[in-house]
Amino acid sequence: MCRYTQARYLEADNDYSGRCLRPAAVGRKAFLFAGSERAGRPAAIYYSLVEGCKVNEVNPLTYRTYVLSHVRDKRVTLLTPHEFHASDLTHIG
Numbered sequence: 594m595c596r597y598t599q600a601r602y603l604e605a606d607n608d609y610s611g612r613c614l615r616p617a618a619v620g621r622k623a624f625l626f627a628g629s630e631r632a633g634r635p636a637a638i639y640y641s642l643v644e645g646c647k648v649n650e651v652n653p654l655t656y657r658t659y660v661l662s663h664v665r666d667k668r669v670t671l672l673t674p675h676e677f678h679a680s681d682l683t684h685i686g
Contacts (some may be wrong), residue, residue: 616644645674 596603634653642660646653651674659677661668 616647617643642674646677648672649677651677 620637625649630664642656643653656674660671663671
């Protein structure tokens with residue numbers, strides 16, 4: 594409690610952190626039923642990208658559209674969700 598009273602930006606409860614971790618826990622459980630390790634691997638990658646978008650406040654559908662439209666273009670360096678911003682939407686067809 595000493596840290597909470599000294600740092601004004603801290604909250605008295607951990608509900609926020611619990612809500613942030615809940616999707617990861619649910620996802621882990623869902624990967625058990627993906628059918629096989631081969632099916633679970635792409636599901637885990639997709640899930641990680643969606644959660645990365647959420648954390649960085651990027652629309653997952655917009656980011657996925659960006660990645661899929663530029664994945665074959667060797668001249669374009671694909672941005673991570675952290676680097677991706679709404680202002681980058683001008684080049685999405």
